[in-house]
Amino acid sequence: MPVTLHIGPKNYSSWSLRPWLILRWAAIDFHENYIPLDQPGYGRGEIADVKSVSPGGTVPALNANGLVIWDSLAIAEWAAEQVPSLWPSEPEVRAEARAVTCEMHSSFAGLRRDLGMNIKRRCPHQHWQEDTQRDLRRVFEIWNGCRTRYASVGPWLLGERSIADAFYAPVATRLRTYSVPMEEQCRRYATTLLSDPDFLRWENECVTDVWDQSGLSVIDGLYR
Template sequence: MTRPVLYIGNKNYSSWSMRPWLALKWGAVAFDEKIIPLGGEGYGQSQIREVREVSPSGRVPALHLGDLVIYESLAICEWAAEQAPALWPRDALARADARAASSEMHAGFAAMRRDMSCNIRRRLAAAPDWPADTQADLSQLFALWARVLERYGGPFLFGQRSIADAMFAPMCTRLRTYAVPTPEFARTYCATIFADAAFQEWERAGEAEPWTIEQSEALYR
């Protein structure tokens, strides 16, 4: 097999890119990465020319495996887990539960994603006033984390580090960026993510990036 190539967006902003990148790193799957700076013409409409050239959805991440392109972050994570099965919990029921949580992240939390655009290096002094649907997403997030941390004993969501943590890692950075009042158990969980070596590698690269996306910076300016 030719070496996989993962096309990603700016590390500071592209939460969907972070997820499979972490899964591949955690699974010790060798790959090359290519960053396509997002923003500018076509952004937000899946019409950035450089992205369309490498991804049929016009969005990143996209993993090139020879002549096949796997797009959609969760599908790339699933491929990573086929190379490194420990990326999902060993127990079948826990694995199903972790898949449910990962799918919920992939399909849900739309209000949080709308109002708390990923911006890893940014820190707001105080949390803005969010509408009810964003508050509801936050309550849902904390309820989900509380349930699985209690059931599987932590320190990761399903005990050992798994794809579910890769899926939720950008939610930890959002809580930090937007100064969200966060219960102790969730702060402890996020500290576990922030201490992870692969996460730190991504974060450092994001902090050093020269590009900005105006749309994201304009939020709560």
Template sequence: METRPVLYIGNKNYSSWSLRAWLGLKHAGIDFDEKLVPLGTDQWAAQALVFSPTAKVPAFFDGHKTIWEALAILEYIADSRPDTLLWPLDMDVRAIARAVSLEMHGGFGPLRSHMPMNCRKSLSGLGRGEGVEKDIARIGEIFKTCRTQYGQGGDFLFGHFSIADAMFAPVVSRFKTYGVPLDPVGNAYMETILGLPEVKAWYADAAAEEWVIAAVEVE
């Protein structure tokens, strides 16, 4: 009997990297079990190194091997299941999709620091620390460029849902929490992401969580 894949994630209220992998897998139609291990708890301390060599989430066990890092997980699915169309088919467009995904993976430190993900809160006007406005402007530029130049045929950055959308979904969540408006193109794209049934389900689960991590709460 084949073992069902398992995705290990952290608290849905806070774990932006968990959302990236989870949303990508869900949208790709991958059948997997979800194992949530609360961040910073005794359970986390006891289990994290067991399911992930980095003691971080997300981690994906496909029944034979463990893959860690959200982008690596989704790249693996894109390679092993090309029918999921997690990258654009056109090679040139795919290169742009990978570029903005990697820009998200390694950049926007001020935004991450000053606007931590928090699905339960409404903190409009807060989190505008040094460097954040520059990050917001660049992300708005990415959204507009991708939607207008590559987004024909759908409502996502590259038309159909791709890994790029999974990578930017937690940013959309942050913009919702901290009341960050973009131009009409960016705002419409954010509504698309927030309107996804999977994202609505994630938010509902986050609202039901009881854990609070004081270190990442913005008052």
């Protein structure tokens, strides 16, 4: 098989979901290889099974005929070189799509820390600390701004579906898991992401891991 995407557990690995969606949307044929992350070395990029396929010690990692790419955004760019429609065709819209994608890739530490991706979990709304609240406000600012500007083009963040949507898909699952209240426009966009057929396929393949006595996964919050 020429292209292999190494991924972490589907219920928890937000980084893995992004390129997996992008390869599906691009109709690039790939084989997926699941690597359990609850192994010695986790959190330090030192899991032996991961290191053997990803020099940075993290998933996702892609192997395309021996070319190894070990970062979700770099994998997205590799896919876009073959399928340019993964980015918007208008240069100005494309620049905006890249900006919101890069912001998601490099920021939102509070959101990642407090609202760990756990696609199957549902819990009541709670009060988040200030940096997390700031992250949530910023996500909604991006979503509202883009959706207002591109509403007439289509239902995705920049109108037509793009790499930016794959980067915000894990956020939509986090908002659902933690019952975060949303304005109508943001709620509609989250619904667009969560009802995408490829996302539903991923969700359907989510398996929860070890459960403690209170019904929470003991590895909740480990994978940001």
